[in-house]
Amino acid sequence: MSHEPIYEKLTEILQDVFDDDTIVARPDLTADQVDGWDSFAHLRLMLTVERTFKVKFTAAQISSLKNVGDLVELIGARVPA
């Protein structure tokens, strides 16, 4: 799957999870730039991503992401084009 639609969908998810209309998914976006992105919210975000893209992540993948760019790579590798 190409990355552009993933970023679009992720923006929607991020806005919902963090209740903030101004968040835009960018490759260099990290958790510490977003209000409320703690470990529970991260898990909630990842589970929402799993459900939305119909993919499953391992515990190691969930906890090893550095930024949104990593997440998009991970999704892109798992979702068929």
Place this chain on the structure above:
Amino acid sequence: MSEELYADLAWLPKPPEDFRRRCKSLAESDEPGRAVSHLAGYALRENQLHLLADALERLSAAGTSLAPLTPFKLGLLGNATLEPLVPTLTATAPRFGISLECVRADFGQTIQEALTSSSRINSAKPDAVLLAFDYRGLPLGAGGFSEETMASAVNESIAFLRTLREGIRAHCGALSILQTLVPPPDTLFGHLDRVIPGTLRRMTAAFNTALVDSLRGTQDILLDVSALANTVGLAHWHSPTQWNIAKFPFDSALLPFYSDHVCRIVGALRGKSRRCLVLDLDNTLWGGIIGDDGLEGIVIGQGNATGEAHLEVQRTALALRNRGVVLAVSSKNADEVARKAFTDHPEMILREEHIAVFQANWSDKATNLSAIAAELALGIDSLVFLDDNPVERALIRQMLPQVAVPELPEDPALYARTLTAAGYFEAITFSEEDRRRAEFYQGNARRAALRQQVGDMESYLASLEMEIVFSPFDATGRSRITQLINKSNQFNLTTRRYTESEVAALENDPRIFTLQVRLIDSFGDNGMISVIVCHERSSSEWEIDTWLMSCRVLGRRVEHMVLREILLHARTRGVQRLIGRYIPSERNGMVREHYATLGFRRFEESPSGATAWELKTEAEIESAPMVVTRSGFDDSVPVPIPA
């Protein structure tokens, strides 16, 4: 149904697109308590529960009263991660009329919290404490494979919980809510796990039995989590990944489902459970429309999938009645026609004596539900309304938001299951008095007098965004027109039947004016819902030979729009007088006064009850809130400028 009934709370309506914005604007609401209940009444996923919980927190910080919601304070104790429960429970509770405050123990602080009077939970003086333990949090241990070691592990676990319960009761007086245990799907021996003592499968079963015994004679109550997990499946319940990452005791995708069940119990503790089930008849209690299909034509009973499905609805309703839920009927039907099914149909399980109030008439259902509640001296918020028709459901949700109205899937086989899945009648206890309650309310299907019409019908009709489409008869519509002409019995002024070739002949007859009418609304296309045939009696006079309409769209003022359309075409052709006839049949009593209602003047009445009516075509008929679309008419018909 593509979604999971239970995990997705499919009996609740889907949240609106702008749910997030609605949560944000709660602060501006005139009645925040009711507005919160309304938002909590949607099928919310975890993220949406968080949005609502955040909004609730802002309201509470601003000191906003959430009346009429009943406040309830719930302590949370357990061995797993409890944080995610707090927002999902607080946002779910208003669905059950409760304004919930949660007090959570820190991870691992169970004994101290229960046994110290100054602990966070005890000093908060909660109304109840949820002891959310799973199999990993109790001393069930690895004690070998003997009956003795298993029994002692179970006893030890029950004793541990009893210590917590007694501590809580002594220090803050709260009752405890205890959970049955869910074994993981993993087995050790396989099928033999059920047989060998000490396996988790046998151990949790033994524990659950002992737990239920330990509750007898106490104030503490049961949350049967094991039943919840079995309902959605053990493999779905346990997520090893989520346990490993965050010590979540079950898959957080099931938090909305779990929270709904906890809040049902809290609601039941505060008397919020529903007491009366109001049933629609056509296509809910049986398949088909009794007014049109007749007593022999309705589908109910064994040997037919649809008949079995509706039979199951009746069985469920009767079982509910036997445990004290009052049954009532609200149906758009002629009273004597609807009752005939209850008295004369051999396959019916429900009988008149099971129904406390029986409302079969042509008035709107909101007015009828108010009358039912008044007749039974119950609050509107005690009612559950089961109806296959999404328009009727939406009407009740808008006019009487306190009534619980389950969404129903397309397949009637799932009606009964959806009703019970919603848990409207959750009980904490069951007494002899409950058993007799339905009889106490029984009034042999009495009829309740209708009071004033409820709510603003005009704005509801406007919210349906109706579009009415008029065309003359044509080849495309021919077979449906013929079907309606030969099938419609109730809203049918003359009950004249025509074959398909007769209908075809009408299409090109210059002395005949015809209309086929479709209605589209925000729920979709209702298809063809009305058929008109007018004869030219002279150059200045038309007689309405056939006027029929589907009862599904009754109360939408379709008749008024149809008459406006007839008058428009009549005037264009220089017609001055319109004649209507009512010919009584066994089933069309509902339209006896049809022409009177529309402003016609009666000029003839025969001993058989047939009447003839006239109207000057210059008459102005008030428009209804719907967009008019026309197609297929001659160009000579002027298109009126929309008002």
